[in-house]
Protein backbone atom coordinates (compact mmCIF):
# COMPACT_ATOMS: atom_id res chain seq x y z
CA UNK A 346 0.00 0.00 0.00
CA UNK A 347 2.77 2.44 0.90
CA UNK A 348 4.60 1.58 -2.28
CA UNK A 349 1.50 2.39 -4.32
CA UNK A 350 1.10 5.84 -2.74
CA UNK A 351 4.82 6.51 -3.20
CA UNK A 352 4.51 5.66 -6.88
CA UNK A 353 1.51 7.94 -7.16
CA UNK A 354 3.44 10.82 -5.62
CA UNK A 355 6.43 10.16 -7.88
CA UNK A 356 4.14 10.23 -10.89
CA UNK A 357 2.36 13.46 -9.92
CA UNK A 358 5.04 16.13 -10.60
CA UNK A 359 6.15 14.67 -13.96
CA UNK A 360 2.46 14.37 -14.91
CA UNK A 361 1.85 18.04 -14.19
CA UNK A 362 4.95 19.05 -16.20
CA UNK A 363 3.89 16.76 -19.01
CA UNK A 364 0.42 18.28 -18.96
CA UNK A 365 1.88 21.82 -19.20
CA UNK A 366 3.93 20.79 -22.27
CA UNK A 367 0.84 19.06 -23.69
CA UNK A 368 -1.28 22.21 -23.34
CA UNK A 369 1.45 24.46 -24.80
CA UNK A 370 1.84 22.07 -27.75
CA UNK A 371 -1.92 21.96 -28.25
CA UNK A 372 -2.01 25.76 -28.33
CA UNK A 373 0.89 25.85 -30.83
CA UNK A 374 -0.86 23.23 -32.96
CA UNK A 375 -4.10 25.23 -33.09
CA UNK A 376 -2.13 28.42 -33.84
CA UNK A 377 -0.28 26.68 -36.67
CA UNK A 378 -3.56 26.01 -38.47
CA UNK A 379 -5.21 29.30 -37.55
CA UNK A 380 -2.44 31.43 -39.06
CA UNK A 381 -0.04 29.42 -41.25
CA UNK A 382 2.76 31.95 -41.23
CA UNK A 383 3.57 33.11 -37.74
CA UNK A 384 7.31 33.50 -37.33
CA UNK A 385 9.08 34.95 -34.36
CA UNK A 386 12.70 35.80 -33.96
CA UNK A 387 14.31 34.57 -30.75
CA UNK A 388 17.87 35.59 -31.58
CA UNK A 389 20.02 36.92 -34.41
CA UNK A 390 19.02 35.43 -37.72
CA UNK A 391 16.94 32.60 -36.26
CA UNK A 392 13.29 32.05 -37.01
CA UNK A 393 10.79 29.82 -35.24
CA UNK A 394 7.90 29.14 -37.50
CA UNK A 395 4.55 27.36 -37.00
CA UNK A 396 2.94 25.95 -40.06
CA UNK A 397 0.26 23.26 -40.63
CA UNK A 398 0.89 21.21 -37.51
CA UNK A 399 4.65 21.48 -37.28
CA UNK A 400 7.18 23.83 -35.73
CA UNK A 401 10.38 24.58 -37.60
CA UNK A 402 13.56 26.43 -36.78
CA UNK A 403 15.55 28.11 -39.51
CA UNK A 404 17.72 31.05 -40.36
CA UNK A 405 16.80 34.17 -42.28
CA UNK A 406 18.55 34.26 -45.61
CA UNK A 407 16.88 37.37 -46.91
CA UNK A 408 14.63 40.10 -45.56
CA UNK A 409 13.31 42.83 -47.77
CA UNK A 410 11.12 45.70 -46.69
CA UNK A 411 8.84 47.34 -49.17
CA UNK A 412 6.69 50.37 -48.47
CA UNK A 413 3.32 50.27 -50.10
CA UNK A 414 0.74 53.07 -50.22
CA UNK A 415 -0.93 52.05 -46.94
CA UNK A 416 1.42 49.69 -45.17
CA UNK A 417 4.95 48.43 -44.97
CA UNK A 418 5.31 44.78 -45.88
CA UNK A 419 8.28 42.70 -44.90
CA UNK A 420 9.17 39.76 -47.08
CA UNK A 421 11.29 37.17 -45.34
CA UNK A 422 13.02 34.26 -46.96
CA UNK A 423 14.35 31.68 -44.57
CA UNK A 424 15.74 28.22 -44.85
CA UNK A 425 14.43 25.76 -42.23
CA UNK A 426 17.08 23.70 -40.45
CA UNK A 427 14.74 21.24 -38.82
CA UNK A 428 11.04 20.73 -38.53
CA UNK A 429 9.19 19.10 -35.63
CA UNK A 430 5.71 17.67 -36.18
CA UNK A 431 3.51 18.58 -33.22
CA UNK A 432 1.08 15.64 -33.22
CA UNK A 433 3.64 13.10 -31.89
CA UNK A 434 4.63 15.56 -29.14
CA UNK A 435 0.98 15.80 -28.14
CA UNK A 436 0.69 12.02 -28.05
CA UNK A 437 3.86 11.48 -25.98
CA UNK A 438 3.06 14.20 -23.44
CA UNK A 439 -0.46 12.77 -22.94
CA UNK A 440 0.84 9.41 -21.65
CA UNK A 441 1.83 10.42 -18.09
CA UNK A 442 -1.26 12.54 -17.31
CA UNK A 443 -3.54 9.75 -18.60
CA UNK A 444 -1.66 7.14 -16.51
CA UNK A 445 -1.96 9.38 -13.47
CA UNK A 446 -5.69 9.94 -14.00
CA UNK A 447 -6.29 6.20 -14.45
CA UNK A 448 -4.39 5.46 -11.24
CA UNK A 449 -6.28 8.18 -9.40
CA UNK A 450 -9.59 6.81 -10.69
CA UNK A 451 -8.70 3.28 -9.48
CA UNK A 452 -7.63 4.62 -6.08
CA UNK A 453 -10.90 6.53 -5.61
CA UNK A 454 -12.95 3.54 -6.76
CA UNK A 455 -11.09 1.34 -4.27
CA UNK A 456 -11.72 3.76 -1.43
CA UNK A 457 -15.41 4.05 -2.32
CA UNK A 458 -15.71 0.25 -2.42
CA UNK A 459 -13.97 -0.13 0.95
CA UNK A 460 -16.36 2.38 2.53
CA UNK A 461 -19.33 0.42 1.15
CA UNK A 462 -18.10 -2.89 2.58
CA UNK A 463 -16.82 -4.17 -0.76
CA UNK A 464 -13.43 -5.49 -1.82
CA UNK A 465 -11.30 -2.57 -3.06
CA UNK A 466 -9.88 -4.61 -5.93
CA UNK A 467 -12.88 -6.50 -7.36
CA UNK A 468 -16.00 -5.04 -5.70
CA UNK A 469 -17.08 -8.33 -4.11
CA UNK A 470 -19.04 -7.89 -0.86
CA UNK A 471 -16.76 -8.58 2.12
CA UNK A 472 -19.22 -7.50 4.82
CA UNK A 473 -18.98 -9.94 7.71
CA UNK A 474 -15.76 -11.41 6.38
CA UNK A 475 -13.48 -12.73 9.12
CA UNK A 476 -10.67 -14.29 7.08
CA UNK A 477 -9.00 -10.92 6.32
CA UNK A 478 -8.83 -11.59 2.58
CA UNK A 479 -11.38 -11.29 -0.20
CA UNK A 480 -12.83 -14.75 -1.05
CA UNK A 481 -13.20 -13.69 -4.68
CA UNK A 482 -9.73 -12.38 -5.53
CA UNK A 483 -7.59 -12.83 -2.40
CA UNK A 484 -6.88 -9.15 -1.81
CA UNK A 485 -6.19 -8.39 1.90
CA UNK A 486 -9.01 -6.43 3.52
CA UNK A 487 -7.66 -3.39 5.43
CA UNK A 488 -8.19 -3.59 9.18
CA UNK A 489 -10.14 -0.85 10.93
CA UNK A 490 -12.32 -0.15 7.91
CA UNK A 491 -16.04 -0.92 7.65
CA UNK A 492 -15.25 -3.84 5.42
CA UNK A 493 -14.47 -7.08 7.20
CA UNK A 494 -16.28 -6.26 10.44
Ligand SMILES: [Zn+2]
Nearest residue numbers: 464467479482
Ligand atom coordinates in the same frame (compact mmCIF):
# COMPACT_ATOMS: atom_id res chain seq x y z
ZN1 LIG B 1 -11.72 -8.99 -4.26
